[in-house]
Each structure stands twice: as C-alpha cells, then as structure tokens.
Amino acid sequence: MTETIRIGCGAGFSSDRLGPAVDLAQRGALEYLVFECIGERTMAFGHRDRMLDATRGYNPQLGARMRAVLAHCRANGTRIITNMGVANPRAAAALTVSIARELGLNGLKVACVEGDDVGALVGPDTAFMDHPGAVKDVGLRMVGANVYLGIEALLPALEAGADVVVAGRIADPSLFLAPLAHRFGWAADDWTALGRGTLAGHLMECGMQITGGYFADPGFKDVPRLADCGFPIAEVGFDGGFVITKLDDTGGCVTPATVKEQLLYEVHDPASYLTPDVTADFSRVAVEPIGPDRVRVTGASGRARPEMLKVTVGFDGGFLGESGISYAGPNAQARAELAADVVRQRLTRRNGFGGDLRVDLIGLNSLHATARAAGARSDDIRLRVAVRSAQRDDVDFMLWEVESLLCCGPAGGGGYRGQVTPCVVTHSTLIARDLVKPTFEMFVA
C-alpha cells in the first residue's frame, strides 16, 4: 500500500499564529488539520477562566480560528481535530457549531469529546506522582482534574463522520495518531505502528518548533524568513514512516537539526515515551534529508501502553503579582540594587506577609539568577518583583510598594508597570485506565 495521509498542524500552542493555519487550510491539500492548544500552563488557565465564568474555559482563540478555517476545510475535505475545548469542551463545541451556522456550513458535524474531567475520581487522599503528599496536603481548593485521554477517545467520533472533533485534555501526540489509526486501521495493540504514529504526532504537536520556529540563533542556526514561518505537514505512510515538510513559499526550514531538537522535546528516556496509547521508543530513530525542507523520519517503535494514565490536578493558587520599574545610565545598577533592597525591607516589615517573593534585576541577571552569579555590569536595568499569595492584599500591597518607588525610591526610576493575575497551581497523579470512560456527542450545524 503506497497511500499517504497528509496531516497539518494549525497550532502548536494556545496562542499560536492564525495566518499559517489559514494557509494550510487553503492550500495544504490536507486530509486532517490538528490544532494542539493545551499545556500545563494553559490547562490551568482554562480552569481559572471557567472558575471566573462558567461559560468560558475553552481556548480564547477558538472562535477566531474556526471562523478563519472552517469554510476552507469544508471546501477541501479537511477534517479538524483539536483540544481547544480545554476545561470546557461542551461550550467550545457549541461555539464551533454556531460559527458554522453563521458561515452557512449547514450540516457540518461537530463532535464534542468528554471524559477527561476526572474530578470525581480524585479525593483528599489521592497521592501525587511528582510531588510529596496528597491532595489534602496542598491546602488549596481543587478546581479541576483532567486525565490525558488517548486515541480511544477520538476514534469513535472520527468513525461517526465528524468534520470537527473538539476535545479537552487529549495527550498531544494522540491528536495526530487518532486519524492515522482511523484511516490505516491500525490495531489498538499494533505497538510498532502506534509508536511510529506517536512520533509523527510528537514531532508535529508544537507546530513551528519543527519548521524553524524556536530554533534560530543568528550566526549559529540561521532560519530563512522567520517572520513568515510556515506550519508543518506530515506525510505519513501505512507503515508509519513519514516525511516532515511545509508549504512552498513559506519561511522557516525543515532540517535534520530542527527535527532532532523536537525529537526529544519534553521527552525523558528516549526509549520510553509514555502516552495513553503506547510506550513509544524514539531511541533508534533515523532522520534523513530527502529534499528541500523535507526530512524522512523512520525507526520508531513501541511497546505495550501503560495501564495507568496521567492526571493534572489544578488548585486555586490565589494570585500572582508582577511589577517593575527601570533604571538606566550612570550607576543604574547600584540604584536598582538599592530599590530592590528597599522593596524587600518594606515587604518583610509588613506584618503577616505570607507570600513567596522574588526580586530580579532584568538586564543584569534574571532568568538565570538562581543558577549563577551575574556577569558584566549593566547600565540599563529593570527591577522586577514577583509575589504569589492566596491573599489578594499581599499582592496588591507589593504592587503599591513598587509603584511608590516612583517618588520614594532611588533617583531616576521610571516606567512602572504592574499586574495581578489569578492563578491555578497544578500537580500530577496517576489513575487506573479502566476508571476512565471517554464519551462523545455529535452536534450538527
């Protein structure tokens, strides 16, 4: 069998670009277009948004994306699979249906996949896999728990003819593996094929991270036309071997180096990449350039899937406050360091301040401040103060203190900004596979 399936990635994270996705929908000649939009951070945002407004909690760009691609996809026979439902797949599916109707796409079939919400199965004594203790030890209110679903959750919707599948927490590679298993009829225990398809999904799931995005390092790793980078396409064969490429006339590049960086992105043991579908083995993968922006990837394999599934448990984490003020010119570093000292003193003296505090000198040492001492001195520095607390007052007080430096701090400080963000903290646990019951419901526009 020589048939190949063309799958595109229209988003590799929640805030990914829209234009390149429309480009793929228009002229990608795709059978499937996948939008992968959940990470640990954005899953937490989904819960936060749903907490604030029960009709929200899905990807904020869902509407814009669907409005831009639905008509093209229908015209070209491209089916859409996405996890943009995040913490509220039902609301996301309803919005998709209403947009389809607005666009006159009558009869479009939108499947809503649920079952990832396992809040009812997580109790006070549920122990974490990545953190000491159990749910009851966190001391915060649980706001949601989502299990990573695999292709079993998506296949019934594809078999029922969905044009668009909207889900929540699906394991990222499974969004791509599901259409392959569906079309090629791979058995649920064909570990080699599932391992190979999982590799295709893993390489595709971060969008431009394989077509030159997140790669450029001028003079060392140069990427042509980065501003116009295209999203990736996988051409997958029946045996699970595949080629990664992108559309002509887009920026970026697909090379063995871009493929290798993504190969181990968020992978621990390359021989044991666990998903709900398979224990994939990427340790003997070969990458071979076979043309301009075309890399053939072979050699993945797999073993039996894990019996336990990973669950992300979210808790109401109170508030994150971040604020800053800048110092530049002669002696800027000494002035910024004095400002940092003033803020620390005043926060420490306040009775009952219970939050975590971090003070950075951006331009001198910030991202790496906990790893190493600062290098050269700097004459353009931004003081950054960050606080996390369950008490909104703590966070507001910190912002006020930093803003007060405008008149009360060292000389020449300017450019105060501050923001407070409600936040959700997350931990992971495991749950037995047989407790998880994914379902789907079809809606027709």
Place this chain on the structure above:
Amino acid sequence: MSPPRRIHDIAHARAGDKGNTSNISVWAYDPSDYPLLKRQLTAARVKRAFPGLFTGKVTRYEVDHLHGLNFVLLDALEGGVNTSLNLDSHGKSFSYLILGLPIEE
C-alpha cells in the same frame, strides 16, 4: 589568547518542561565534535555547575547515532510552570545555561 570556547560553539540545545522536571537535549553540530561534547557534558558536571538551580537528580541519556545528549533534571524548575516565580517559569532559557558552559580543554 582567544577566549575559551563554549559548548555553544559546537552544539545546539532545546529545553522542555513537565511539572518540576526539566529536560534539555544538546546536539553536536558536527558529528566529529560529539565525543568531545560527551566528555564535557557529564551529568555530574551539569549538576555541579548550577547547584542552586539543579537541586535534584540529573540523568543523561545518550543518542549516539544522532550525536545528541538528553539531560533530565528533577526538581529543576523552581516548582514548575504554574508555581515558579521565575519570569521564565518554563525554564526554556535553561538550554542556554548549558550552552554557556566553557569547554575545558
């Protein structure tokens, strides 16, 4: 005398996060530099270089045929993306901590 070479001169890298665990893959540009990279970047050196940040166990996986190393760093993300107060709460920039290490020749 020229400044000492850094890992950045011979390799590229990408960092990813899962919970409070970071992984950083490091790839030799030129296969002939891979043995040097492998000698320079031991798990012990990576942990020793940044004891204040990489507080947990460091494991190194080797993908010899692709000339790459994968470091898995437990408890390395100051709590993880939803807990850390680091501006870069994913620890994405930690790849360049490793690339900034000098080549000890």
